[in-house]
Amino acid sequence: ELKVEQNPLFLSMQEGKNYTIYCNYSTTSDRLYWYRQDPGKSLESLFVLLSNGAVKQEGRLMASLDTKARLSTLHITAAVHDLSATYFCAAEGFDSNYQLIWGAGTKLIIKP
Amino acid sequence: EPEVTQTPSHQVTQMGQEVILRCVPISNHLYFYWYRQILGQKVEFLVSFYNNEISEKSEIFDDQFSVERPDGSNFTLKIRSTKLEDSAMYFCASTGTTTSSYTFGSGTRLTVV
Numbered sequence: 444e445l446k447v448e449q450n451p452l453f454l455s456m457q458e459g460k461n462y463t464i465y466c467n468y469s470t471t472s473d474r475l476y477w478y479r480q481d482p483g484k485s486l487e488s489l490f491v492l493l494s495n496g497a498v499k500q501e502g503r504l505m506a507s508l509d510t511k512a513r514l515s516t517l518h519i520t521a522a523v524h525d526l527s528a529t530y531f532c533a534a535e536g537f538d539s540n541y542q543l544i545w546g547a548g549t550k551l552i553i554k555p
Numbered sequence: 556e557p558e559v560t561q562t563p564s565h566q567v568t569q570m571g572q573e574v575i576l577r578c579v580p581i582s583n584h585l586y587f588y589w590y591r592q593i594l595g596q597k598v599e600f601l602v603s604f605y606n607n608e609i610s611e612k613s614e615i616f617d618d619q620f621s622v623e624r625p626d627g628s629n630f631t632l633k634i635r636s637t638k639l640e641d642s643a644m645y646f647c648a649s650t651g652t653t654t655s656s657y658t659f660g661s662g663t664r665l666t667v668v
Contacts, residue, residue: 478659484662487659531598542603542611542613545597
């Protein structure tokens with residue numbers, strides 16, 4: 444059974460700092476997704492990671508995937524207040540019958 | 556940019572009533588999904604739909620739930636007899652292929668009183 448764990452669940456940081464959110468999954472996964480959610484809003488797709496060693500970057504966010512370690516990271520560089528949101532990772536694969544299995548989310552607060 | 560549209564944005568219903576949540580997926584997408592998120596909790600898979608039939612469903616998707624694609628554009632989720640614990644945000648999503656990202660709608664907040 445595919446399980447996904449994120450940490451930390453809550454992160455408060457100052458603008459300008461760097462930090463990383465970690466996403467571990469328990470069994471083989473074909474795809475790893477990162478989503479952003481603002482309070483009361485929908486789930487905005489950030490990245491889809493398909494293969495080992497995949498790295499994708501958009502602005503101050505960079506996501507990577509290590510399938511051997513079953514680990515994906517979302518790195519925030521020089522954080523700005525607008526990045527405050529909850530970030531979810533989700534995985535899918537044969538062991539989940541290709542259902543998206545979600546992490547609990549990381550609530551990120553960036554203080555000016 | 557194409558969007559997945561959901562209506563209503565918020566619905567309040569009495570326990571035991573039937574509700575229908577509506578979704579218009581992106582027009583050339585082939586795979587459709589319903590997910591739910593109880594306030595402050597994880598997003599949970601409910602059901603996937605392809606080629607006019609359910610392809611996968613979770614344990615949550617019991618006999619009280621059903622999905623339909625009645626007219627080739629709308630995709631609906633029906634809850635026959637709502638319970639208090641059905642209160643959640645319900646998200647519809649669609650994908651064009653099995654390797655593309657999911658596009659989520661803005662959600663319907665269902666409150667059962």
